[in-house]
Amino acid sequence: MDDTLPKLLRRNAQRYASHPALREKRFGIWGTITWAQYYERVRNFALGLYQLGFERNDLVAIIGDNRPEWVISELAAQSLGGASIGIYQDSVADEIAYIAQQSRARYIIAEDQEQVDKLLDIWEQIPQPHKLIYYDPKGLRSYDEPMLLSFIEVEAMGRDYHQQHPDAFERMIEQGHGEDIAIVSTTSGTTSRPKLAKLSHNNLLAMGEGIMSFDHFGNDDDFVSFLPLAWIGEQMLAMSCGLQAGFALNFPEEPETVSLDMREIGPHIIFAPPRIWENMVSTVQVKMEDSSRLKKMLFSWAMALGQRLADKKFAKQPLSGIDRLQERLAYYLVFNNLLDQLGMKRIKWAYTGGAALSPDIFRFFHAMGVNLKQGYGQTETSGICVVHRDGDIKFQTVGKPMPGVAVKVDETGEILVSGKVAFKGYLHNEAATAETITADGWVRTGDAGYFDEDEHLIVIDRAKDVMTLHDGTKFSPQFIENKLKFSLYVREAVVFGGGGYPYVTAMINIDFSNVGKWAENNRIAYTTYTDLAQKPQVYELVRAVVERTNQDLPPAARIRRFVLLHKELDADDAELTRTRKVRRNFIAKRYQDIVDGLYSDAQSLQIESTITYQDGRTATLQIQLRMETVQA
Numbered sequence: 001m002d003d004t005l006p007k008l009l010r011r012n013a014q015r016y017a018s019h020p021a022l023r024e025k026r027f028g029i030w031g032t033i034t035w036a037q038y039y040e041r042v043r044n045f046a047l048g049l050y051q052l053g054f055e056r057n058d059l060v061a062i063i064g065d066n067r068p069e070w071v072i073s074e075l076a077a078q079s080l081g082g083a084s085i086g087i088y089q090d091s092v093a094d095e096i097a098y099i100a101q102q103s104r105a106r107y108i109i110a111e112d113q114e115q116v117d118k119l120l121d122i123w124e125q126i127p128q129p130h131k132l133i134y135y136d137p138k139g140l141r142s143y144d145e146p147m148l149l150s151f152i153e154v155e156a157m158g159r160d161y162h163q164q165h166p167d168a169f170e171r172m173i174e175q176g177h178g179e180d181i182a183i184v185s186t187t188s189g190t191t192s193r194p195k196l197a198k199l200s201h202n203n204l205l206a207m208g209e210g211i212m213s214f215d216h217f218g219n220d221d222d223f224v225s226f227l228p229l230a231w232i233g234e235q236m237l238a239m240s241c242g243l244q245a246g247f248a249l250n251f252p253e254e255p256e257t258v259s260l261d262m263r264e265i266g267p268h269i270i271f272a273p274p275r276i277w278e279n280m281v282s283t284v285q286v287k288m289e290d291s292s293r294l295k296k297m298l299f300s301w302a303m304a305l306g307q308r309l310a311d312k313k314f315a316k317q318p319l320s321g322i323d324r325l326q327e328r329l330a331y332y333l334v335f336n337n338l339l340d341q342l343g344m345k346r347i348k349w350a351y352t353g354g355a356a357l358s359p360d361i362f363r364f365f366h367a368m369g370v371n372l373k374q375g376y377g378q379t380e381t382s383g384i385c386v387v388h389r390d391g392d393i394k395f396q397t398v399g400k401p402m403p404g405v406a407v408k409v410d411e412t413g414e415i416l417v418s419g420k421v422a423f424k425g426y427l428h429n430e431a432a433t434a435e436t437i438t439a440d441g442w443v444r445t446g447d448a449g450y451f452d453e454d455e456h457l458i459v460i461d462r463a464k465d466v467m468t469l470h471d472g473t474k475f476s477p478q479f480i481e482n483k484l485k486f487s488l489y490v491r492e493a494v495v496f497g498g499g500g501y502p503y504v505t506a507m508i509n510i511d512f513s514n515v516g517k518w519a520e521n522n523r524i525a526y527t528t529y530t531d532l533a534q535k536p537q538v539y540e541l542v543r544a545v546v547e548r549t550n551q552d553l554p555p556a557a558r559i560r561r562f563v564l565l566h567k568e569l570d571a572d573d574a575e576l577t578r579t580r581k582v583r584r585n586f587i588a589k590r591y592q593d594i595v596d597g598l599y600s601d602a603q604s605l606q607i608e609s610t611i612t613y614q615d616g617r618t619a620t621l622q623i624q625l626r627m628e629t630v631q632a
Contacts, residue, residue: 064111306367
């Protein structure tokens, strides 16, 4: 019985031996690893780890960009009865030290010199460290630290061991069971430090089986793995579904080349959080701003038509012959080229999850013919556990529970989940486990929601974030934020209101690239992000965005005051999680003086801001922030 990921790898190596399993772009050329080669490399690396003393239940931590070596390391650890934990590649040293301490990982796999340097700086803080293995040797030849080993060396050790013990690896795989822990995944950490969730092979496979019970991925499909493999969302498709369906994973050359590489591959499956879909909409909008009058007219006509037809499909109304003719015309005249530019021409299944997606963005992609579906879940439920089905899509919902998953809403409005996807608790944190898993096995999500008349789940927001407005109605700040972010000029937004606040306000990050381009086109000179954000003309530009957003909101939820922040919110400053979710409570405390200013009569506020240059020098600046009032 193939009840673990390594057993599925072995099955695929036998069934699809010469088919592509992994592709990686290096120096502009796509290289291919077949399923047979994939299995061989996992075997060699696993036996190399075994030679180094890796034992059952040990953890290997992995940090770096998405590469074949990442997934090889993960499967190798699982083949030996251990597990892996991913660390986001842009994590700072303090974050890496925290995860290494909490996980007690004895083996760490790092991509390159940058990651190795981070780890060497904190090596003394890591409990029970054993080996640090790197897979990109550039810049590391002169390093002589005793804990360092190259990936190639470990594979060579394993290859030699296999020649002497040809049956050893097969026996090790057979000892694995579905209930074994496969990965330890960090939670989003929106309210505190991330916790480490234990997920078994059964958890991950149940999630994959659930989604593939209605979306039938195949061996001939392609998936581009460009989001961090430390994120459960990427593990969900790349590993859980990829190994069960046998489709190929494609790794871009660099994060900066993802768009080009996606266009070359033309994937059939894509899963991305809202920020990626928002960025794509922004890209299209910017291209249209710079296009000719004829192209703008064609795009406006095609988009209006596409949204009208999408609304008919959402309402399950049949399309007329004229509708279908116009739909084909819009596709060939406009959308065909746009989707090709976005690398989405061959997409069969597109998913979003991790946070709420704006209905405007949802309708935008459906207007272009992209089969985008909303999913809901979290690390503790092995990723997506509720998702839309084809032909049953409602953009204000997240769909229905997958087969084998039970979802309910308790008397407080909190969403609870149970089934085979429910995680095994938090690593070395029994207290948090007891708070999250009820006595009868339900996982508390911390999200507020309800079911509509069609049994679709509607997620309002994090239960702690739901606002009670001054008129007594409850409202989601995330909904308002997403409406604002539909504009190509808004990068991020944090909305405050409810509780003791008399009205709704917003702190807004401009999109520096798009607003900068707008400023240049309008001959507005600027120097830095801070300078641009405080230009009166930029305030007027964003004011129009706020006023348009207010038109779609009930009176009590309309934004009365806003401020353009002097800096971009940053995960390195703990203002966002590594998946770019807003840490609302942290931001409210850090910028308490700005929040207070929004709820005062002040027209401006002087603040001090400390900036850090690349060489480590710091400087303190005095900045005058303008507080803008909007007639609601």
